[in-house]
Amino acid sequence: MKHSIEKNNIFKFLKAESIVKSIDCSQPIEIIETKNTSSGLKSVKIQNLNCDSKYWLLNPENNTFIESKKKKVERILLEEANEQLNIFLIEMKSTRVNKADVEEKFKYSLSWIYILLNLLNHSEKRNIKVYGIIVAQKKLNWNENDTLNILSSTSIRYKKKSFYTNNSIYTINFNEMKS
Numbered sequence: 140m141k142h143s144i145e146k147n148n149i150f151k152f153l154k155a156e157s158i159v160k161s162i163d164c165s166q167p168i169e170i171i172e173t174k175n176t177s178s179g180l181k182s183v184k185i186q187n188l189n190c191d192s193k194y195w196l197l198n199p200e201n202n203t204f205i206e207s208k209k210k211k212v213e214r215i216l217l218e219e220a221n222e223q224l225n226i227f228l229i230e231m232k233s234t235r236v237n238k239a240d241v242e243e244k245f246k247y248s249l250s251w252i253y254i255l256l257n258l259l260n261h262s263e264k265r266n267i268k269v270y271g272i273i274v275a276q277k278k279l280n281w282n283e284n285d286t287l288n289i290l291s292s293t294s295i296r297y298k299k300k301s302f303y304t305n306n307s308i309y310t311i312n313f314n315e316m317k318s
Contacts, residue, residue, distance in 0.1 A: 162194035179233040192220040209247040269297035
């Protein structure tokens with residue numbers, strides 16, 4: 140007996156489990172801190188999405204077969220524009236920021252999304268750019284290119300970006316995440 144799993148069925152499962160959510164470009168995206176309710180930073184809003192692109196918001200910390208039990212970022216935003224796929228690893232932090240821990244979350248999150256994209260055959264013939272975004276209530280100067288080593292054999296270049304706020308809610312213009 141032969142079993143086959145169609146990528147469309149995997150995608151439907153991920154949507155049904157609230158792991159993947161399609162995003163309407165005309166509405167801002169809101170990421171709410173749910174793990175640490177005493178956190179000073181409660182929410183990040185991303186506005187002014189490009190309506191020529193398609194967007195998906197992913198929850199990498201879930202209880203499915205593709206969850207590795209390693210700490211990952213709050214959310215992953217995918218932007219598909221023509222043959223370009225942009226991956227935004229979004230981490231929220233209040234005042235205590237350990238850069239090594241954040242980079243480890245970026246690493247495990249990117250490994251997770253890499254496996255997921257391969258399951259969905261979504262990365263073929265695409266130029267992929269990766270951005271590690273941290274929104275923190277501590278001032279960081281973290282705007283640089285770096286390398287993540289994932290899945291013990293793959294190195295991926297990515298751009299780290301940091302945003303600072305004293306408020307409990309922070310709004311980012313989408314284009315600032317890519318600049």
